[in-house]
Amino acid sequence: MLSQASIQSVSFIDGFLYNRIKINREITLQTEYEQLLQTGRLYCMKMDWKENMPNRPHQFYDSDIAKWIEACAYSLATHPNIELEKKVDEIIDIMENSQLEDGYLNTYFQTVAKGDRFTNLKDNHELYCAGHLIEASIAYYETTKKDKFLNIMCKYANLLCSIFGPLKGQIHGYPGHQEIELALVKLYGITNEKNYLDLASFFVLERGRQPNYYDLEIKNAKSHITFNNYEIPTLKNYAYIQAHMPILEQSEVVGHSVRALYYLAGVADVAYKTNNQQLIDACHRLYSNLVEKKMYITGGIGSSLKVESFSFDYDLPNDTAYAETCAAVALIFFAYRMFLYEKDSKYIDTLEQVLYNGLLSGMSLDGTSFFYSNPLEVNKHAVDMDVLGLKSHMGYNRKKWFGCACCPPNIARLLSSLGQYVYATDNHDIYINLYTSSTFTNKETTLLVKTNYPFDETININMNQVSNSFSTLYLRIPDWCNKYIIKVNGEIIEVPLE
Numbered sequence: 001m002l003s004q005a006s007i008q009s010v011s012f013i014d015g016f017l018y019n020r021i022k023i024n025r026e027i028t029l030q031t032e033y034e035q036l037l038q039t040g041r042l043y044c045m046k047m048d049w050k051e052n053m054p055n056r057p058h059q060f061y062d063s064d065i066a067k068w069i070e071a072c073a074y075s076l077a078t079h080p081n082i083e084l085e086k087k088v089d090e091i092i093d094i095m096e097n098s099q100l101e102d103g104y105l106n107t108y109f110q111t112v113a114k115g116d117r118f119t120n121l122k123d124n125h126e127l128y129c130a131g132h133l134i135e136a137s138i139a140y141y142e143t144t145k146k147d148k149f150l151n152i153m154c155k156y157a158n159l160l161c162s163i164f165g166p167l168k169g170q171i172h173g174y175p176g177h178q179e180i181e182l183a184l185v186k187l188y189g190i191t192n193e194k195n196y197l198d199l200a201s202f203f204v205l206e207r208g209r210q211p212n213y214y215d216l217e218i219k220n221a222k223s224h225i226t227f228n229n230y231e232i233p234t235l236k237n238y239a240y241i242q243a244h245m246p247i248l249e250q251s252e253v254v255g256h257s258v259r260a261l262y263y264l265a266g267v268a269d270v271a272y273k274t275n276n277q278q279l280i281d282a283c284h285r286l287y288s289n290l291v292e293k294k295m296y297i298t299g300g301i302g303s304s305l306k307v308e309s310f311s312f313d314y315d316l317p318n319d320t321a322y323a324e325t326c327a328a329v330a331l332i333f334f335a336y337r338m339f340l341y342e343k344d345s346k347y348i349d350t351l352e353q354v355l356y357n358g359l360l361s362g363m364s365l366d367g368t369s370f371f372y373s374n375p376l377e378v379n380k381h382a383v384d385m386d387v388l389g390l391k392s393h394m395g396y397n398r399k400k401w402f403g404c405a406c407c408p409p410n411i412a413r414l415l416s417s418l419g420q421y422v423y424a425t426d427n428h429d430i431y432i433n434l435y436t437s438s439t440f441t442n443k444e445t446t447l448l449v450k451t452n453y454p455f456d457e458t459i460n461i462n463m464n465q466v467s468n469s470f471s472t473l474y475l476r477i478p479d480w481c482n483k484y485i486i487k488v489n490g491e492i493i494e495v496p497l498e
Ligand SMILES: [Zn+2]
Pocket: 324, 325, 326, 327, 372, 405, 406, 407, 408, 410
């Protein structure tokens, strides 16, 4: 398995991606912090919100804060910023005070729906929020070496490990919105605590098995989902949340695209960490179905505007494409994991396709406004008529923020962490995945890459070995590139057959 480059080992020098990352760091992080403040999200983390106060928390509040912290963590790794770090530390202090004695931490269930925790996994987003908080805590620990947040989340994860699982007396359920699976595998990676991997495996494999947990949950339901004070009917289409059958039997990506791809990223992790060939086969099946039949030329996925989900094979309309920014992020997660596990550049081809198109379209050039959906064409009249009643998400202008604000901090954390996708390593060997002006440095080697890619396809690479151990440099040849020349010190060493 390859290792992704550490955030600290990569510096972007100039060019297209450099500019996007710079705007993200200098403008977007601050803009999003102000939104978290103004919309009450940060205040609500203190857990003293009461009925009739403004900014009623909803089920996703914690995940928005978490993704913003994660974005900040990666940014701090390469660009220290005392003010920004102080803001994050203050939020972590609030979380520490708000965490319950047994480890539980969730804004919605500690204020709006007290007493209802873990009673409606399908419709609510408790485990989804926990997953994002875990990811953020790991990023903050890895980049600042401060462990307070990580300890908070380990305490919460320990609670989850005691509550969920296959044993008698445990809840045999799994999240309605996947995300915690990949987070638990990450937490296992940093703590070596096997319980976290076991719980991730349980969530991955139990999903969709008969008797279906959600049938039982609906029967015993205590709480229903509310959003902006409206009660939303309980979800009965299990395919929408990929719980209609076990993952080992699935051959088609279906349902809500962000759920599906977060799930697949977690499935890939569990498959390889537990050496489960059937799960690996499922990843291959579903990846092929996705990129061959259900993905736009932009790398956008989830073509159904009405329900944010996949449609049938080849149903890829341009003007009503949903292609959520979060789905682009999630596809990058899945594709990169598969590349690291299998060293096959086809996954980076997909990653690059979605990065430059369906992902970056989600943020304005000035870094202050965002698309939730990323259609390939927009008919102003159709949007103004709002036939589908979804104008809040669909439009011809990017928005400053959303009630359900999953996408803005998601693209921010992806851009902040982009260095880890550019290079990968395998012991002494280095893989260049994405061509962009940058440096890579580890104990043995320094690389300097200069290019104006994607506007110019010439790539200049300067490699310096600073130790005696030999490194092999692997260059990705994109699948679309059928003619290339490789020169070393001006001498041609490889030209492919025409
Ligand atoms: Zn989103």
